[in-house]
Amino acid sequence: MNERNDDLPDEELEAPPARWGSLWLLTFGPGIWAIHFLLCYVTAAVWCAKVAGRTGLLGDASLLVGLYTLVALVGIGLTGWRGYRQHRFGHADPPHDFDTAEDRYRFLGYSTLLLSGLSFVATLFVALSVVFIETCE
Amino acid sequence: MTVGSLLIWALVIGLALYVTRAHPEAHGVRSARWLIIGGGVVFPTTVLTALLIYGLMLIPELRATGDIDRRIEVAGEQWWWRVRYPQENGEAVELANEIRLPLGERILFRLSSPDVIHSFWIPSLAGKVDMIPGRITELVVEPTRTGTFRGACAEYCGASHALMNFQVVVMEPDAYRDWLAHQATLARAPTAEQARRGQQAFLANGCGACHTVRGTPADGRLGPDLTHVGSRLGLGADALPNDREALIRWIGHTGEVKPDVRMPAFGMLPVDELAALAAYLSELE
Numbered sequence A: 001m002n003e004r005n006d007d008l009p010d011e012e013l014e015a016p017p018a019r020w021g022s023l024w025l026l027t028f029g030p031g032i033w034a035i036h037f038l039l040c041y042v043t044a045a046v047w048c049a050k051v052a053g054r055t056g057l058l059g060d061a062s063l064l065v066g067l068y069t070l071v072a073l074v075g076i077g078l079t080g081w082r083g084y085r086q087h088r089f090g091h092a093d094p095p096h097d098f099d100t101a102e103d104r105y106r107f108l109g110y111s112t113l114l115l116s117g118l119s120f121v122a123t124l125f126v127a128l129s130v131v132f133i134e135t136c137e
Numbered sequence B: 001m002t003v004g005s006l007l008i009w010a011l012v013i014g015l016a017l018y019v020t021r022a023h024p025e026a027h028g029v030r031s032a033r034w035l036i037i038g039g040g041v042v043f044p045t046t047v048l049t050a051l052l053i054y055g056l057m058l059i060p061e062l063r064a065t066g067d068i069d070r071r072i073e074v075a076g077e078q079w080w081w082r083v084r085y086p087q088e089n090g091e092a093v094e095l096a097n098e099i100r101l102p103l104g105e106r107i108l109f110r111l112s113s114p115d116v117i118h119s120f121w122i123p124s125l126a127g128k129v130d131m132i133p134g135r136i137t138e139l140v141v142e143p144t145r146t147g148t149f150r151g152a153c154a155e156y157c158g159a160s161h162a163l164m165n166f167q168v169v170v171m172e173p174d175a176y177r178d179w180l181a182h183q184a185t186l187a188r189a190p191t192a193e194q195a196r197r198g199q200q201a202f203l204a205n206g207c208g209a210c211h212t213v214r215g216t217p218a219d220g221r222l223g224p225d226l227t228h229v230g231s232r233l234g235l236g237a238d239a240l241p242n243d244r245e246a247l248i249r250w251i252g253h254t255g256e257v258k259p260d261v262r263m264p265a266f267g268m269l270p271v272d273e274l275a276a277l278a279a280y281l282s283e284l285e
């Protein structure tokens, strides 16, 4: 597996479709993290302004945040899994730095995986604040 | 903090020396991978998570407005501070440009602004909180040692923003009680001849339209209360020291000291009248 064989034409590979170079998957992890953050923020703000009052409890709002977090983590997990699959495509080890469509594909997958890891932790950090801060104060 | 940063610095330099001097040859793939995963992923994530949890656990206690010993209302106005100390009898003592706090009490600041956004900041005591027109924001402070600390406006609010400061004095509770009781009293009548003329000039020149000196006909509300202005540590929201010379300069050249200030300069008054005003005001201790 450690053998580099990108330079040999791989029989199984067909000409890579154009979407192989797509950057979209890369943005999913950080994108979900950002949307999760925004949703949590807006939910807490609306809850404290309209429902609980400035000294009230977060109560059900933290359940909502929990729900967002669950959905976000699953989304990021799936993105990371996709990235991992893409990274393991064919036979090659990182850093995937050959000037070929396949290596670009693997490289983007690997980056997606790493960014998903970062987004996963960051999303957890956002959710931690409602665990420890239970009020609107 | 210093010790911690020195330790981290020593560690980083030590590692750099280790790989460049002690073992300059290539390292094994396995050990390098462990170093990257352990030192680059697991270690920082663990440390940051621990620090985050520790910080988050402190927040509710810092912000709780439940068990408050005392409230103080502060309004940021271009470019000074109106400070009100509510009393047990329901009335409030209104002062300005200086805040005093009793040691060890939890104090709730209620912050507001009648004009533009200011920000209330005493760096040594607490974080900054915006003062927003039409809203009341809150800040809890619990001073843990006596001393004098500097406060400032931390949100650009116009020409004299940089000259909108104040001093915060944390006092022993007994001294604080005496101080507040004294600040609640009416102004003392001028004793020296010059100060008496100063009081007449104060009333004759319309200073009382904007300034209150409790116990006299001066009851204006546009500018700072001057009942005990002589006892303050600074002048014009700490733009000048509080002495007679500075008072003369303030009254005669207000706009030069503080650009755009909302008080007209009285430079047209004769010098001895300015001196009399300064004598009067510095007697108001």
Ligand SMILES: [Cu+2]
Pocket: B118, B119, B153, B154, B155, B156, B157, B158, B161, B162, B164
């Ligand atoms: Cu300002």
